[in-house]
Amino acid sequence: MKRIDEARLESEPEYRFEYLSEFMNFTAEDAAVIHGAVQHLAPLVPALVDAVYDKLFSYDATRKPFLPRQAGYQGAVPDSVEALTLDHEMIQFRKQHLARYLERLVTKPYDGSMVKYLDMVGRIHTAKAGNPEIQVPLVHMNALLGFVADAITNVIFGLGLPRQSEIAAVRAFNKLLWIQNDLINRHYQNTAPR
Numbered sequence: 001m002k003r004i005d006e007a008r009l010e011s012e013p014e015y016r017f018e019y020l021s022e023f024m025n026f027t028a029e030d031a032a033v034i035h036g037a038v039q040h041l042a043p044l045v046p047a048l049v050d051a052v053y054d055k056l057f058s059y060d061a062t063r064k065p066f067l068p069r070q071a072g073y074q075g076a077v078p079d080s081v082e083a084l085t086l087d088h089e090m091i092q093f094r095k096q097h098l099a100r101y102l103e104r105l106v107t108k109p110y111d112g113s114m115v116k117y118l119d120m121v122g123r124i125h126t127a128k129a130g131n132p133e134i135q136v137p138l139v140h141m142n143a144l145l146g147f148v149a150d151a152i153t154n155v156i157f158g159l160g161l162p163r164q165s166e167i168a169a170v171r172a173f174n175k176l177l178w179i180q181n182d183l184i185n186r187h188y189q190n191t192a193p194r
């Protein structure tokens with residue numbers, strides 16, 4: 001029986017990532033499959049980003065967190081949810097962040113730097129990082145990640161890959177997104193609802 005230092009799981013994202021990867025059997029082969037998908041997925045990133053934002057903007061509860069100024073954005077901020085449109089400069093800025101996230105998933109090694117980045121993806125959506133006014137409720141984060149996972153699965157199924165390659169890609173992305181989900185959820189522990 002392997003011993004796990006549970007305190008380290010909470011304090012060290014890299015240790016947590018290693019544990020989750022081992023437990024879910026997210027292997028170097030899975031990472032290679034994900035990185036090998038870049039040629040197929042990279043051209044589809046803009047359409048995926050647009051689909052994500054179309055979905056987010058179809059609900060008031062998922063549009064509302066986009067109203068406060070995001071860290072790093074210097075332009076004008078709309079004064080109401082109704083004035084916030086998909087073509088607004090601030091949303092274009094945020095779309096670029098999502099595109100870079102998706103690109104990193106399929107291009108960067110899953111090393112300590114990437115683990116810190118994946119962990120920050122969870123943290124930045126709480127009051128713990130970035131703009132403290134941007135606090136995305138966990139239910140919306142989970143819904144969004146589920147939507148992204150389904151969209152990626154749908155893209156993979158549409159590529160016409162050999163069956164074994166298709167299965168390997170779906171399984172690899174599924175494991176990675178479950179790890180990402182945990183690295184998001186951990187930042188919502190012990191936080192009171194808004």
